[in-house]
Amino acid sequence: AQKVTQAQTEISVVEKEDVTLDCVYETRDTTYYLFWYKQPPSGELVFLIRRNSFDEQNEISGRYSWNFQKSTSSFNFTITASQVVDSAVYFCALSEEGGNDMRFGAGTRLTVKP
Amino acid sequence: DTGVSQDPRHKITKRGQNVTFRCDPISEHNRLYWYRQTLGQGPEFLTYFQNEAQLEKSRLLSDRFSAERPKGSFSTLEIQRTEQGDSAMYLCASSSPGTGTYEQYFGPGTRLTVT
Numbered sequence: 001a002q003k004v005t006q007a008q009t010e011i012s013v014v015e016k017e018d019v020t021l022d023c024v025y026e027t028r029d030t031t032y033y034l035f036w037y038k039q040p041p042s043g044e045l046v047f048l049i050r051r052n053s054f055d056e057q058n059e060i061s062g063r064y065s066w067n068f069q070k071s072t073s074s075f076n077f078t079i080t081a082s083q084v085v086d087s088a089v090y091f092c093a094l095s096e097e098g099g100n101d102m103r104f105g106a107g108t109r110l111t112v113k114p
Numbered sequence: 115d116t117g118v119s120q121d122p123r124h125k126i127t128k129r130g131q132n133v134t135f136r137c138d139p140i141s142e143h144n145r146l147y148w149y150r151q152t153l154g155q156g157p158e159f160l161t162y163f164q165n166e167a168q169l170e171k172s173r174l175l176s177d178r179f180s181a182e183r184p185k186g187s188f189s190t191l192e193i194q195r196t197e198q199g200d201s202a203m204y205l206c207a208s209s210s211p212g213t214g215t216y217e218q219y220f221g222p223g224t225r226l227t228v229t
Contacts, residue, residue, distance in 0.1 A: 093156070101147070102218060103159070107155070
């Protein structure tokens, strides 16, 4: 069975601070996909990144970076120099081979204060 | 076509009434998914279609729920005899794994309130 745990329910930082959102997953499959989504106050889920289980290379996109470690079953997300517009709920998700149903974590609410 | 669209965006209904939601996926995507999201939780999978075939249904999808995708394009989700526990955001998403697009793109959702 697949499971995604986001232990941090809420995080509050001051603008320009760096912040890391944790994600730990469980799966029996050797082939799976990991995702991060952002849900701003407007409510629409916005896709941020997908990672295949074969590819442990970390990725950086502007102020965003992702650290995938199979050894610890973690896929953490770091925002560098946070901005007020980063305030949102962030979800980590997992889908197994075939990419059918996606299992989401409970989300981490990030508040960036000016 | 700029994304997944859903209609209506909000629905208020009385307990016991039937409601139907519509989802229009990204046009070239052959997979369409329905999720339900309650306050403070992540989306929970309900069902998905590949083209017009409904291939998987969650245990969350009780007999009062039915989904269709008759021509492999738009989809409808109907809830019969609504209950207060059905109040949630209903999200639709689409993807195209055949082209390597495993990520799902979500619509804005339909917020259902059952009074």
